[in-house]
Amino acid sequence: MSSEYKYHSKIWLEEAEPENPFAAKACYCSGYDVYGQILPNAGWFDYLLLMFLGERPSPQSSRLMEKLAIALANPGPREASVRAGMNAGVAGTNHSSALMAALAVGAGQYGGAQEVVECVKLWQSCSTDLDRWTRALTNPDAPEFADIWLPMEHAPGFDPNGDVTPTPVKQVLNHLAEIAPSDGALCWLAAHRTDLESRVGYPLAMSGVASAAFVDLGFNPDQASMLYLIMRLPGAAAHALEQWDMGWKKFPYYGPAVELEPSADTIAESAEQDGEGQ
Amino acid sequence: MxxxxxxxxxxxxxxxxxxxxxxxxxxxxxxxxxxxxxxxNWIRLYLHAILGRDPGEKVAALLESYWVSTAYPDPSIWPNHVTALAASARSTPSLSLMAGLSVSEASIYGRRPEVRALDFFYRAGEHCDAGGALEDFVEREKAAGRNLYGYGRPLAKTDERIPFMMDKAREYGFAGGRYLKMSFDVYEYLNARYGFSMNVAALHAGLAADIGLTCQQYQLFLTPCFVTGMVPCYQDTMARPEGSFFPVRCESVVYEGPPKRDWFDDTATAG
Structure with a gap:
């Protein structure tokens, strides 16, 4: 007896234990024995690349992936997705809630995964053509129809609130370019960064560096988005737990900072009514 | 900057x-x-929060019926399925319901088709205002390779929510609106020419356009709308043994990838 309901996968094969059809005796990822061969012989990034791309990666790709993961692992407590995780953590919410908050905020178009989607799409259409990049970044086509995502408000991969390229962004770009293919996106970006920045009018962001790395690793926009979301979660998780330990009394409460415009307040309205009645 | x-x-x-x-x-x-x-009432307050003003009793009542008409307590419906899986794995109510709601912002059902359908009617209205024919606009969209959201339905030929919503539209005085009529005109054309059916997303969007909601207001209003149907799915699954919600045996994952291979076979390495 078996079920008529089937899932289909090009990634995963399971063979059942003879005694229980719902328990796996062996699992294969793109043809490789996960617990027999991958577990003892592969690194975490070998396995991730295999899972997403379907082929055992080269050592160079795994190294680039690992260094990218370090670069993205903790955007720090000032960054919006980590702050969201901290906001969850400080109140002692579920661990999943903290990560869901970090994911939702980190999914956005300003520094988040949707920005990476847009940026990787630009790599697909502009490649290493500086003129195409300039047109796409400075004069993008207006969307022809509405979507759940609003139009981008800035050049993807760059920070509209920046003045100078932050040192960590340059450090990550330079290091990744050193270990990336010499004819790839990261090396081209490193060579043309200042030119692009002057044309855009503001500096490169970490999302732009990450997008180039994803392109060099062979990921499409959807894969890049998923991995960017995953890779930034460690910092959100660590800071969420940290804030619970730190305690809510040390956490900012912005109540006094929120000012309701007097003309939108009910007190003003009540005062007017009182005055009229007198 | x-x-x-x-x-x-x-x-x-x-x-x-x-x-x-x-x-x-x-x-x-x-x-x-x-x-x-x-x-x-809560829905009217929610609309007030979205619009920045009181929507009025009839608009609130009509839009509340959107939520009523989509409160399907069926765990085969994909957002509900996610909620039921969460319950089967013994997750919490908030996590289970929020997971179900977040996946409702999908491309083939839920928020994206709803937003696109509303935008379609507004753009069709502009086209007609400029003297164009509705049929030409529909053909232009099709020729551009765009989905005509609200027309055709993956799992059913007819939509039981349409007569329900039309009753509500008549009850609350919205049955004569321009965009509601347009939603049926588009259906008549697509049905006659291509055999398309119409689902409630087109009718909902037509009514929302007659009310004058922006795409974002519409998206915000509809975001929680499946939650009522999720709750019974959560409770029902919670009352069963853990892990018992449509369990999947190993052979039910049909493998379509490369054959088994050796990790140390260097011929298989990617670049």
Missing amino acids: THKRLLETESHWRTRVGKAFLSDRVVLHGLDLHRDLGDS
């Missing part, structure tokens, strides 16, 4: 939408939540 614009809001957020003056009063869009809005 510059970081200097960040200095303005670093420690100060001036707003008109509202504020909670704790231990005193809560202001929402210029009204006292408890004094002025305390008798409002």
Whole structure:
């Protein structure tokens, strides 16, 4: 007896234990024995690349992936997705809630995964053509129809609130370019960064560096988005737990900072009514 | 651009939408939540929060019927399925319902088709206002390779929500609107020419256009709308043994990838 309901996968094969059809005796990822061969012989990034791309990666790709993961692992407590995780953590919410908050905020178009989607799409259409990049970044086509995502408000991969390229962004770009293919996106970006920045009018962001790395690793926009979301979660998780330990009394409460415009307040309205009645 | 614009809001957020003056009063869009809005039903208040004004009794009642018409307690419906899986794995109510709601922002059902359908009618209206024919606009969209959201339905030929919603549209005085009529005109054309069916997303969007909702207002209003159907799915699955919600045996994952291979076979290495 078996079920008529089937899932289909090009990634995963399971063979059942003879005694229980719902328990796996062996699992294969793109043809490789996960617990027999991958577990003892592969690194975490070998396995991730295999899972997403379907082929055992080269050592160079795994190294680039690992260094990218370090670069993205903790955007720090000032960054919006980590702050969201901290906001969850400080109140002692579920661990999943903290990560869901970090994911939702980190999914956005300003520094988040949707920005990476847009940026990787630009790599697909502009490649290493500086003129195409300039047109796409400075004069993008207006969307022809509405979507759940609003139009981008800035050049993807760059920070509209920046003045100078932050040192960590340059450090990550330079290091990744050193270990990336010499004819790839990261090396081209490193060579043309200042030119692009002057044309855009503001500096490169970490999302732009990450997008180039994803392109060099062979990921499409959807894969890049998923991995960017995953890779930034460690910092959100660590800071969420940290804030619970730190305690809510040390956490900012912005109540006094929120000012309701007097003309939108009910007190003003009540005062007017009182005055009229007198 | 510059970081200097960040200095303005670093420690100060001036707003008109509202504020909670704790231990005193809560202001929402210029009204006292408890004094002025305390008798409002929840959906009308939710619409007030979205629109910045009272939507009126009839608009609120019509839009509330969107939620009623989609409260399907069926775990085969994909967002509900996610909620049921969460219950089967013994997750919490908030996590389970929020997971179900977040996946409702999908491409083949839920938020994206709804937003696209509303936008379609607004753009079709502009085309007709400029003297164009509705049929030409529909053909132009099709020729551009765009989905005509609200027409055709993956799992069923007819949509039981359409007569329900038409009754509500008549009851609340919205049955004669321009965009509602347009939603049926598009259906008549697509059905006659291509055999397309119509689902409630087209009718909902037509009515929302007659009300004048923006795409974002519409998206915000509909975001929680499947939650009512999720709750019974959660409870039902919670009452069963853990892990028992449509379990999947190993052979039910049909493998379509490369054959088994050896990790040390260097011929298989990617570049």
